[in-house]
Amino acid sequence: MGARFPFSAVVGHDDLRTALVLNAVHPGIGGVLVRGEKGTAKSTVVRALAALLPSLDVVAGCRFGCDPAVTVDCPDGPHDAAASERRPARLVELPVGATEDRLIGSLDLERALTEGVRAYQPGLLAAAHRGVLYVDEVNLLHDHLVDLLLDAAAMGRAHVEREGVSVSHAASFLLVGTMNPEEGELRPQLLDRFGLTVAVRAARDVATRAEVVRRRLAYEADPDGFAARWADEDAALARRIVAARAHLPGVVLPDAELRRIAGVCAAFDVDGMRADLVVARTATAHAAWRGADEVAEQDVEVAVRLALPHRKRRDPFDEPGLEEDQLTDAMRQGAEHARQPGDPGDHPEDGPGDGPDDDPDGPDGPDDGGGGPGDGGGLPPGGAGPAPEDRPAGNGSTGERSHTPAPSFRTRLLAVPGVGEGAPGKRSRARARTGRVVRSSTVDGAGLHLVGTLAAAAPFQAARGRSGPGLVLRGADLRRSVREGKESNLVLFVVDASGSMAARQRMSAVSGAVVSLLRDAYQRRDKVGVITFRGGGAEVALPPTNSVDAAAARLRGLRTGGRTPLADGLLRARRVLEVERVRDPRRRPLLVLLTDGRATATTTGGDPMRDALRAAGLLAADEVASVVVDCESGHVRLGLAGRVAEALAGVCLRLEELSADQVAGVVRAARAA
Template identity: 45%
Template sequence: MKRALLLNAINPRIGGVLIRGKKGTAKSTAVRSLAALLPEVPVVTGCQFSCLPNAPQPVCQWCQQEAGGAGLAALRQVRIVDLPVGATEDRLVGSLDIEQAIKTGEKNFEPGLIAVAHRGILYIDEVNLLNDHLVDVLLDAAALGRNYVEREGVSVSHEAEFMLVGTMNPEEGDLRPQLLDRFGLAVEVDGVFEPAERREVVRRRIAYEAEPFGFMDGWDEAEQLERSRIIRSQERLPSVVVPDEILELITDICAEYQVDGLRGDIVMYKTASTIAAYEGRTVVEVEDVREAALMALLHRQRRLPFQQPHLVTEQLDNMLEEFQNQARDRESSDGGDSGDDDRNDGESDRSPETPELDPPDDADEPDAEQPDATAGGDEWFEVGDPYAVQNLQVQPPDRRARRGAGRRATTISGDSSGRYIGSREPPGPVTDLALDATLRMAAPHQRTRRETAGPDAATLLIEPWDIREKVRETHTGSLILFVADASGSMGAQRRMVAVKGAVMSLLMDAYQRRDRVGLIAFRGTSAHLLLPPTGSVEMAQWQLQDMPTGGRTPLAHGLYLAMETLERERLKDRDVLPLLILLSDGRANVNLAGEQRSSGRSVSDEVKGLATTVAEARIPAVVIDTEQGFIKLELAKDIAEAMSARYIKLDDLAADHIANAARDEFPAQGLADPVIT
C-alpha cells in the first residue's frame, strides 16, 4: 500500500491507486499521512486553481486580473481534498456562478473539488459507494490531467494534475469492472499483524497522544530522508529508459493474463519506470516489471461475478524466469557480459523487498455467527445450479425524491445527479437551480418590475417566488432480504440444494444491478442474521455456501428478526425499497422464547400473528413453500395469506418464477416505503 502511494506521488500519470481492505487496516491513515511526507509546492496565494507562480491558467481570473498575472508566490503543503460520498456533480467538476450570473449577467466559472485538488491529492473514502457517473468523471480527469466542464452554458477546461486515491471495504460491495480498470494500481491490505507489531502500534499511538509535537519531531529526520528521495526520483524519472525487450515482456504478460484493453500495458510501463527511478536507476529491470504487475494486474484480470481479484503469481514468476534464461542465453552467445554500468546512476537508495500480494483466501473471511444446532444433526448442501432471472423491476410507489445508487428502479433523484426532466417550486433552500425555468417565470414580469424599480434597475430582476429547482430522474437499487429455513426438514430430498440455487440466481441479478442484500437463517432454537444488509453480494454467496442444515424450526424467531432488521434499515434510510422473501415449509416447532413444542398449536398461532404484523406493516413479501411429498399440509400457504404475500410452491421454484413474483409484487402494493427481504 505504501509503495503504491509513493509511486503515484512520484508519477501521478500512473492513474491513481485503489486500496482494498477490511475495516481497521489503516487505509485512511496511510493516505492522510502521505501529504506531510511530500515536498511543498509553490502556489499563488489566494488562487483557487493552485496555479504555478508566473504561469496562470486562462480560466483563473484571480491570477489573470486581481493578482496581475504573477501574484504573491508561497510554498504550501500538498493539499488533501476529501470527496464525500454524497457529493454532487456540480460540486465535483464546478459549475456556473449563479449569484454572479444573476447580478451581472456574466458567465463566471465556480471551480469544484477537482480544481481545488490540482497539484494535490484527491481522496475518496469508500469509493465503491460513490455514484458511478462521478467515478467516471474523476477517472477521466485523473487520466487526462485536465477537467472539461460543459454544463449550464459554461464551457471551460482547466489543469487537473492530482493524485487520485480511493479506499474501499470489499464487504460493502465492489466497483464495476469498467471502473476498476480505470484505476492505475490496486492493492489489497489484509491488516494481519503479529502480537509484537500490534504492541508497537499501540505504543506509538499512546506516545503520540501524550506529546504530539515531540513524537513528530522524533520522525522528522526519517521523513526528510524520504522526502529527498521522492524529489530525486521525480527529477530522474524523465531519463528512465525501458528497453525494447522489457516492453515486449510487459505486453506478453498482459496477453498471458488476458487483460482486456491496453490500459494495463501502459500502466505497467509507467509503474516499472517509476520503480526504477525510485530505486536510483535509469534502466528498467525484470524485477521492476514483476512488482509493477502485482499492482497493475490484480484488478484487471477477467473474472466472473462473485469471483474475487486473484493474481496467480506462479504464472508470472514462470514467465519472468523464462525471460531471464533467454537473456542469459543471448549474453552467452554474444560472448560475455554486456556490463551494467548504465543500470545505476551511483545512488545508494536501499531497495525494499518486493511486496507480495497474496490474494485473500475464502477461509480468511470473517466467520458469521452460526446458530446452535443439535449435536451430530448438521448437514452441508451444495448450491444448486443458478438460472437466468427475469428483470426484477422494482418501481417506487410514489414520486418522492430518493437518494441512492443502482440500476434496479427509476426514481426522482434526491440530489443533483441524474437526468434533468422538469422543474418545481423548491420546498426549501435551493440546491439545484433550474436557471431556464427561473428565467421563464421571471420574464413576463420584467416590464412591470423595471417601471417600479426605476431607471437604475438591473437588466434582469428576479424575485424569490420566481426561483425553480430542477427535478431529476435517476436509478436506485433495492434491499433484498432472504429469510431461509435451515432446519432439519430442509435436508429431506435435498431440498436445500434447490433453494440455494434459487437464492444464488437472485444474487447474480442483484450483483449486476447493484442491489443490497441480507440473509437470515433460522434453525435449532433461534434465528441468526448471517449477513446484515450490505452491498456485497459476494458475502451473501459465501454465507449461502457455508450455511448448515439441521435442528428444529424456529420460524417465529425468523420472522421477528426479519421485521426487526427491516425496521432498523428503514430508520437508517427512509429511501430503502425492500422485499421479504421467506423460504420454508411452514412447519414451526419452536416459539419465540426458544421452547420446543411438539404439538405446534401455540407456535402456529405465534407464527400467524407475526405474519399478520408483516402485512400490517405493509412490507411486500414472497413465500416459497419448500414442502414436498405425497401428503402436503400447505402450512406455508396459510402463512402467506396472513402475510398478504405471494405464494409459490417449491415445484415451481425455477429462478424465473421467483423473479416474476418479486417483480409483480411492487406495483400491487400502495406502499409509502416498500421493503425487500
Template identity: 55%
Template sequence: MTHYPFTAVVGSDDLSLALILTTVSPGIGGVLVRGEKGTAKSTIVRGLVELLPAHDVVEGCRFGCDPARPDPTCPDGPHAPESATTEHPARLVELPVGATEDRVIGSLDLGKALGSGEAAFQPGLLADAHRGILYVDEVNLLHDHLVDLLLDAAAMGRNTVERDGVSVSHAARLVLVGTMNPEEGELRPQLLDRFGLTVEVAASRDPQLRAEVVRRRLAFDADPVAFSDAYAAAQRDLADRVASARSAVESVELSDWALSTIARVCAGFEVDGMRADIVTARAAMAHAAWHGRTSVAREDVRAAAIFALPHRRRRNPFDAPGLDEDLLERLLDEVPEPTDPTDPSEPTDPSDKGPQGKGPSDGPDKDGPDGGPSGGPDKNSRNESQQNDSQQDADLSETPTPEAPEPGDGDSTSSPDEPAAVPVGVAAAGAPFRARALTLTGLGTGEAGRRSRALTSTGHTIGATTGTRGRVHLLATITEAARHRGTRGTAYGRLSIQPADLRTAVTQGQESNLVLLAVDASGSMGARKRMEEVKTAVLSLLLDAYQRRDRVGLVTFRGTGAEVALHPTSSVDAAARSLATLPHGGRTPLAEGLLTATKVLAIEKLRDPKRRPLLVVVTDGRATSGSDALERARAVADAWGRTGHQAVVIDCETGRFRLGLAAELASRMGATHVPLGEVAAGAIVESVTTARDVWRSRKVA
C-alpha cells in the first residue's frame, strides 16, 4: 500500500516537528494529535513510518529482539550471540478502537492449549509494534483500561502479562501516536499526562494553501506511484536527517543553564509531578540534534515546552487548552543564555520553516480523499484568532442582561400567540462543583464506564458462559471437561479438553450512561435568577460525566418551542460553549420540551441501544404556550410513563400558593418528584441522587 509522502503534506509544521522529535528520541513518549475532522491527522502519521530506518532482528523471534542487545527475558529466548539475523523495515501498527485486551497485550494461545495442552503465549499488538510506531486513531474513544495498558507500555518500554496461567514480560519500545477530535470527548488528565507531546491542528484559512492541498491530493489519487516518485528524493533526504539526529541525540549536552531553565519553565506553569521536566528535557535535546547543535539552546527549550506543557498545565476542564506564550517568553528570559562561540547558530535560511526544510508548502494534506485541508494556522493567524476570541468573550461578558419578567409576566397576561418582542436574558453559570454520582437501578449491559452497575468486559468475575468471545474462564473450562472424563478417557494421563468445553468469564463492572436534562428556560424560571443555578448544575453534571465517561445532553424549552441546546456529548469544551449563551424568557411550552427530549433519547437509542438513559426535567410544571398547553403536556407525560425509562422531575415552583403541577407531571411520568423551595445548583444534583434511592426502594417494594 502506498502512503501519502510525509514531505508532500502542506501547512502543518508544528505537527510534523512533533512527530519528528519523538522519532528522533522515542523516550519522549509519543505524540497526541488533537484536531477537528479532516485535518490530515491520519495521513501524516501513516507517512511517518517511511522515515524510520530499517533494523535488524533475531531471525524467528516473534518479539523483534535486537541482535546487538537481545532481551534477556524474551519469551522466544534466550538468543545466542551467533543467532541468525534478518532486516525488517520499520512497522506502523494500527490499533482499532474495538480491539480487545487480549489482542493488545497478548493472551493464551487457545489452539495450543486445547490441542496439545501447552500453555503458550500468543503475542499481541504491543509485540508487533516493538521498535516501530503504534498508531491509535480516535484514542479518546478507546476504553480506558486499554489506554492505560498502552501508555504504561510506552512509558516503561515493556509489556507484562499475568493472566490465564501465563506469566510473560517482553520489550515493547515503541513510538505511541494518538489522534482525537475534541468534539467527540476528552481524555482524562491522567491519560493526557502520559503522552509526551501534544499538538493542536486546525484547517488553514489561506485560500492558496487550501488550493495546494487539493491539487496535491488529486494528483496523488490519480497516480499514487508517480506522485510518490516525485517526492522520493525529499523523502530520502529527510530520512537521512532523521537517522543522523537519532545517532547524535545521545551526545547532545544538557547544560546546567538549560536544565535550570527547563525546571523554571515547568514550575512557572505549575505542572504537576516531574514528568513534564523529563519530557521537556528529552524533547529539547532531540530538537537540538535535529538542528545539528551539540548543546541545548534557548530555541530548543522553547520548542520543547510548547509541545510538552499545554496538556500538563493546571486548568479547569472548561478552560481552553493552550499555552501562554508571553509567560513562556518571560520565563525563558529570566536568566540569559550563556554564549558559546563554538556552538553552531540556528539556520537563518527563511525556507527552513519546518522539519522538511521546504517552507510552508511542506505540511499535511487533507485527511482522506473526502476530507478538508489540514495543518495548523501560522503564528500570526493563531494570535489573531485568540485576540478575536478574547474580544468576543469580553463583549459577551459586558452585555447587560435584561431583567426577566416576574412569574406570570409573558405567560398569563399575554395573548395565546407569542408576542413580537419577548424579554430575553442570558444568565452566566457559576463555578462548577463536585457532583454526587448518579446511578441507575438494575444491571445494565452498556459500554464500560464508571457509573451504574453492568455486565461489561472489565470488572470482577461473577460467572461463566459458553462462547468464544471474551476472556477464557480456565476453572470453568477445566470443570466442564472433567465432567466428561469418564467417557473420553485420558491421553498420556492428561485431561482431554474439547472446544465444546470452552467457557468464557462473565464480568460485572460499571457502565456509562446518558443523562439528558430538559430545562425550562421560560420567563418564570429566569424571574428569580434561577438560570444561573441551573446552568451551574448542568456544568457540574457534565464535569462529573467527563470524569466517569458518561454522556450528557441538554434540551431547553421556552417561547413556543424546544431546542436541543447540547446534543449528547462527553466533550466538556463543547458543552461549556453551548451553555454560555443559553437564553431564557418567554412562555413555557412544556409538552414540546418533553417531546423533544423523547426524540433525542429515541435517536440515541438507535445509535447505542445498550446505553441506559436518565431524564431530568427541571420545571415548575406550568404549561402556558397555547390554549391547550396543559392537556398536551399531560398527554406527553402519560406516554413517557409507558416507556419504562427512569426520570426525575425537579419542582421549581416557589411561593406561598402552589398549584402542584410539577408533582402531577411526575406522577404521570412515573418519575420521582423532588420539591424544592429554591432551585439551588447543589440541590438539583443532590435531588437526582435522592431520586435514585427512592426509585430503588420502589423497585424493591
C-alpha cells in the first residue's frame, strides 16, 4: 500500500483543514463533523491529518497506549515508566457496521471459557487513545454507538459495565465524522455535541477542478513519489502544530473577548453553555496557531464560523449554516458587549483549556463548525425559505391554489405490527443486533448468549472429564442472544391534493399534519416518500429517501385543485412499494393516506369509488400496513375515508387524532400479525 495523500496537497477546503488543525492543537474543542456531497475528498483530508500529528511516547506493551509521563488508572497497570517506546499517532476507523463490543470492548470470551477468569478485551476506543478516531458516514451509524463514542470523547475515558466486567480506561482522541446529508441527518442532540462542523462542496471553478484531477492522477501514478514532493510542506505543518500546542497554555483570553463570545452566542440564542465554551476553546487554539499571546477579534470570528452554524438550527428541517448578515449583526452585538466593563463580581475565566469538569453543562462532546487556515473561512448561507403564502382561489374544483401549512404538533406513534428485521430506528418492534435480550437460541440471534451457553454445557462437565477451572465446551453448547429493539420503516405519504381538499382551508391543516408526521419520521430514522394525486392522475412528489428535509421542501410547494383520482394515488403507491421491496426487502412499509375519502375521477373509465376500493384491496393483499387520516370536515360527513381504511385492512383516524397531546396510546397500523 502506498503513502497516504499528503495533507498539504489538498486543493481548497480551507475551512475543513483549519477545523482539523485547530482540533489537533487543542483536542478539548471536541472534534469535527464534516458535511458534504459525495466525491469531495472528505475521507482523503481526514486520513491525511494523522501524518501531521506528533509521535507519541507510550508504555511498552500497554494495550491502551498510556503516556509514561502521566500516572493514570489503567487496566494494564501499574506501569513501569522506564519501559517506554515511541510510535506514530494512530488513525482508527470505526466502520458503519461495527458492534458495541467492537467499539468499547467486552469480556474476553476465550479466557473466560478456557481459564475461568473475567478478562477485558479492549475495543476501538482504546486503540484510538491519543490519536484520531474517524467515523465515515457517521449519520448511518447506530445512534447508541454514536452516543457511546461522544460520551467517551467528552469525558476522555471509556467506562465498560457488561457481562461481569467493570473497566474504566483513558480514551482521549480527536473525533472526526463525515457524512453526506443526502443520506439522512444526525439527530439534533448528536449534532450539537460535535465541536466544529464544516460544509464541503466541490469547487465550481474550472481551474480548481482541473488542478484537483491533475494532483489525484499524479498521486495514483506514483503515491510514494507524490508524497515525497509534498513532504517538506507537511513537515512544516507538523512542526507548526507542535509549536502551537506548546504555546497554547500561555494564550490569554481577555475579558473583553470573553464578553464578545458570550454576546455572539446570546445573539444567536443558542441553547446551553456548550457553544460559548467551544467558541472560547477554538478562538484560543486559533490564537496559538497564529503565534499570538492573546485572543483577538479575528480569532473569535473564525471560531464563531466553525462552532455555531449547527447550533442555530431550531428545527430538523432548518438548513445548518450562517448567513453573512446574521454573522455581521451577531459580531456587532458582541462588539458592544466587549466594550462594556465587567459587572461587579465578575471574574474572567481561567481560559478555554479547562477540562470537562469545568463545563456547566456537564461532560460534553464536540461541536461543529468550519473555517480555513489562518482566515475567517466561512460556511455558505443556509436556511429554508418560508412556505408559500396563501393565494386567493375560486370555489370551482378545477382551480389551483397554494397554501400555508398550519402549525405542526407532536404526533402519536404510528407503528407497523409484528416484529421486523429492518434498519435500526425508533418506530416498530424488530429483531436486532442491539436492544434487550429476550431469549437464547441455537439458530437465530447475534452474539454469544453467555449464560445460555454455560447452562447448556454445565450438565455434561463430569461426562466430558473436566478438571480445573475451565469449561469443556462442544459446538452444540453455543447459544446466541436473540435481541429485540426498534426498527425504522419506509413511511409513504399519499396526499389527496384535489379541489375538495382545498376547500375551507382544509389543505393547510393537512400540510401541517404531514409536516408533523415528517418530523416524527426524522426523529425515528425512517425513510420517507410522498405521492400526491389530483386532476388527471397521481405523481411521485418525492421518491423514497432518507432525506426527510427534502420531503418537507416538496410539501412547501404543494399545489391543490382539480378532481380526485384516489384509485390512481393508491395504485401509484403500490408500484412504488413494489420497487422498494426489491431494493430493501427488510424495511417494512407504512402507508399513510391523507384524504377525505372522495373519489371523483379514474383513468379506467369505471366507477371512481369502486376502483379506489379495488386498489385498496390490492394493497391489503400485499400486507401493507396502512393508516388512513380522515380529513373530512363539516357538520355533514359521508364517512368515505372509513370505507377506504376498511378496504386497506388498516386503521382510520380523524385528522385531530394524530396529536399525541389529545389522544394517548399507540396505534397499530394494520391487522395484528
